[in-house]
Amino acid sequence: MSTLTLDPEKISSVKNNASAIADDIQKFINKHSSISVERSLLRLYGVDGATKDGTPYVNRIVEIAKKDLAQYGITKLLAAATLKTKRDIQTTAELLATKEIPINVIKELSSAELEVKEREFATIAIEKLRKSKEKKERKKRDLPMPQAPWKYLIVATGNIYEDVLQAQSAVLGGADIVAVIRTTAQSLLDYIPFGATTEGFGGTYATQENFKIMRAALDEIAKKQKRYIQLVNYASGLCMSEITACAAIEDLDMLLNDSMYGILFRDINMQRTFIDQYFSRLICAKAGIIINTGEDNYLTTADAIDNAHTVTASQLINEALAIRAGLPEEQMGLGHAFEINPTIKNGFLYEIAHAQLARQLFPRAPLKYMPPTKYKSTDVFQSHVQDTLFNMASVMTDQVVHLLGMHTEAIHTPLMQDRYNSLGSANYCFNTAASLSSEIEYKKGGIIETRANLVLDKTVSFLREVKLQGLMNAIGEGKFADIKRTQTGGKGLDGVFVKGENYTNPVLKILEAQNE
């Protein structure tokens, strides 16, 4: 790989400051849990299904247990109930949800009995995560993945069965990763809908059943195509950790999972987001799920040149928080984007500088590179050329998770043929320039190297300021994406609670112990 000369002292400065910022947040996280974390636990223990009115059992149970959650945690409450009913987890959950047994039977049981049961539950959960990772690794051995950049395509019909058709077409054209984009506003739902769904706007509901349907479809076409196809969904929003649990159970490979995206762009409460992202990342680490972070979003509103350093800063903070959840760098799909105004002279050189800087700051990370969207033209031919330059920047700087640009981005949700055209450009670039990154050398002190160092310099001072203020205050002041969010504002704060003295989350405990 060709490299730019970057000052190692500056690199350690940004890494150290990000680390201090994350430590501060982690202290807060460790004292708290949330209703979505508790629901995730129920899902990992095997509670599934919904009541007749469509409320998932996990929501109903956590709702019923709400006033006891801080004191015990859902695991202990469920343990007590199963000891009492002497039935399996699912049956007991249904009995709890229909209030056929009360939630407070816990007082009738000894802590020793409860502990044994809790350990039993935790083992079930941990085994699920371990097996999911194993299964994915086995599939990847049997059907090897191609050389990166991996071509990532989105399907978004609203109907999971239609999505399957579109996904199969994408794979036929060369897609290595298929993402099922969610219906608009799902990030604001505080529950996961149940079952297969055929109605959605701008996307398809993330449900466990939909995950299963798409996983099976991709596995089938993978066998025909003789290469493993990765499946992605979105774990941002109020159900971040819960969707992660479902994704792990259904063997998904990647999840959109950003420590700040929901706070800034969906106005989800920051306390809730930090707590949920931690538990969801613990699950990702164990289940071998690659996280994708959302730094590209900074550039859809703010300018890609002026704000390049906020992308880098956010990548560093996402990295530092991910390290604390035990994610290896190989599972950190840190995000960035090709969004510089195409009329700027040498803009392509700046794009390369930004992409190469990310490559060098996170050498083993499967970086997620997003295509141009903001300056896409309604002249589809012009836009296709823009995407082609993006594809070249990606292969030149060894990006890994490569989202395909759509030449019809400014017009409509992609047609099947739009994806085919887009894949044509990526296939061509990635093949014709396959070894380019190891052949070129960057000019010392040239435009690209100077630009990368400037962004690094700005990141140094930016993170220094954030560290002094603390991340929550910095977000409050609008330091990221010019959006101000307060610690008690936004959606979902009522689902956050301080862990009581007897509170337990045995899954978290085991995962943390394994990370040490």
Added chain:
Amino acid sequence: MSKQLIKPYGDTKGDGRIQLSFTLPVENSPKAVKAAEVYLQGLNLENIAVCHSKKIAEGFTYFVAYASGKHEIDYSKIQVVTAETKILNFYEINDLIVEKLNKKITVVGATIGDDAHTVGIDAIMNMKGYNMDYGLERYPQMEAYNLGAQLPPEELLKHALEKKADAILVSQTVTQKKSHIHNFSAFINLVDAEGLRDNFVIIAGGPRVSHELAIELGYDGGFGAGTLPSQVASFIVTTLCKKLGKEI
């Protein structure tokens, strides 16, 4: 007016050449290529050359074709509704507000309904603007409030009333199943029902919005992809002047 007959131009006047690309739900085969040709004949095209065909999914074939349009149209008869607004620059707009309107003007904007996309409303309203053209927040003579995405129509109207807005910007990016039309209509119907239509200049924006569509839906104006903030600002200010009977 004399007739002015026209048809598409390839490289010779009157050749009618058109490029097309489309997909048919059949496997690629000589029969599929013939089917593509027959389909284009049905569109009143001739001299059809289906020059490319490729399987893009199980049971789907993609085609690129060239053909000649048969019919001509009389250009002199074409009518179109456009926002006939003089485009002013940042300074001219602020000056006009001071001179003619005699007060700062207030603009509220949001993406309404389920739509979570703020790219359009941000480009027009945020300080930074779009393509080197300042956003409305930067205008010293404007109070601009970007209320973000997923606002119910009632909320947007409530904010407009609270802030005594002169203009309301409604943005819609998602067009699947015509959700943008549905949401635009919901908002304008609400304003009508409350008897408040004359209180505001109301503008629709989004990649699939045209001025014509906006007028049809009952808006004062509409702006599509690539619109610059100063175009919207010019429209707001000149429309307000017109409403007050002020000459520009």
